[in-house]
Amino acid sequence: MMTNLFSVFDPSTPYLLSCNWVSIIVSFSFLPLLLWVSPCRVNKGFLDLYTYLISEFKPLVNKLVYTLILPTTFFMIIMVGNTVGLLPYVFTYTSQLSMAASLALPVWVSMMMYGWINNTSNLLAHLIPLGTPSILTPFMVLIETISNLIRPLTLTVRLTANMVAGHLLIVLLSSANPAPMPLTPIIFVSNFTLLVLELAVAFIQAYVFSVLITLYMSEFSN
Template sequence: MTNLFSMFDPATSSWFSLNWTASLLFMLIFPIKKWLVPTRWTLTMSLMSDYIFNQFMPMVKKMKYLLITTLSYMLFIMFNNVMGLFPYIFTSSSHMSFTLPLALTSWLAMMIYGWLNNYTNLLTHLIPQGTPYILMPFMVLIETISNLIRPGTLAVRLTANMIAGHLLMVLLSTALSNAPTSAVFALFTALSALTILETAVSFIQAYVFSVLITLYMAEFAD
C-alpha cells in the first residue's frame, strides 16, 4: 500500500520538491501569441480560449473581466490534470496542498471584495426570496455554513476525482504486469478505456472548478 500511494507523495529529500515543478510544465507548450509567429497550435489555443470565454459569459451579468480569472483557472488546472496522465509526471492537482490554497485564495479574495464593495447584496443572498419569517434565522445559519465550506468542497472535489482515477489506473497496471496470458487482453482493454475516461475527467473537473468559481464570483460581484 505504501508503493500504491507513493505517487501522491510530493516529498523529496531536497529542500525543494522537484515534483511540484510539474505544475509549470504547461508553460513549455502554452503558446505566447504576442511573441511567436501564429501557428496551428496558437490558433487552436485561441479558438479554445474564445469558446470557453463565450460559454462562461452568460454566468456573469456585470464585471465581465472576471472571466479572465476563471479562464486562467481552467487552462491551468486542465494542463495539470492532463499532464498527470503521462508517466513520471507528478499530478499536483491530486494533492490537497495544491487544490486547497488555489480554492482558498480565490474564496478569500471574493469575500474581501464582496464585503468591502457589495455587502448589501451578500446579506440578501443569506435569505432566499419567499422564505417564511420563522425560518429566516435557520436559513442565515445554513447559507453562512455553505459559504464557509465552499473552498473545502472545491478542493476536495478536484482532489478526490483525480486520486480515484489514478489509483484505479495504478491497480490495473499492477494487475496487468502480473496477470496470466488469458487475462492480458481484458485488462489491457479496461486500462485503455480507463485512460480515455481519465482524460475526459481531466477536462471535466477543470470545467467544473471554473464554473463554480465563476458562479461564486457572480454572486459577490453582481
C-alpha cells in the same frame, strides 16, 4: 517500491530537491510561445478553447466581464496539470490538497472581502432565499452561512478527490500485470478505457472548478 496504494502520490525525490513541482514550470513553458510563433493547430486550439470559455462564462458576470480572466486562467492551470499528470513519471500537482487549496482559498477570501465592502446588501439578501417562510428564516441564514464558509473546502476536495480516484484506479489495474494470458487483452482494454476516461475527467474537473468560481463571483458582484 510502492509500500502502499497512496504512495504513488508521494514525492519521488529528496525533500531538499523536490523536482516534482518542476512539472508546473515545464507544463507552462511552451504556452508563451503560442503568442509569438506563426499560427498553428495548437495555437488555434487554445484560442478556440479560450473563446468558448468566454462565451460560456460571460452571461454569468454581466457587470464585471473583465473578471473572466480569473476563471479562464484557473481552467488552463488545472487542465494542463491534470493532463500532464497522466504521463508516466510526471507529478500530478492537482492531486495535492495544498495545490488545490492555494487556488480556492485566496479566491474565496478576496471575493468575500470585495462583496462585504462593495455589495453588502446583496450578500445579506443571498442568506435568505426569496419566498422563505418567516419561521425558517433563522435556519436558512445558518445553512447559507455554512454553505458560504465551506466553499473553499468543497472546491479543494472535489478537485483532489476526483484526480486521486482516477489515478488510484489506473494504479490498481496496472498492478495486475503480469496477468494470466487470457486476461491480458481485457486488462489492456480496461487500462486504455480508463486512461481515456481520466483524460475526459481532467477537462471536466477544470471546467467545473472554473464554472463554480464564476458563479461565486456573480453572487458577490451582481
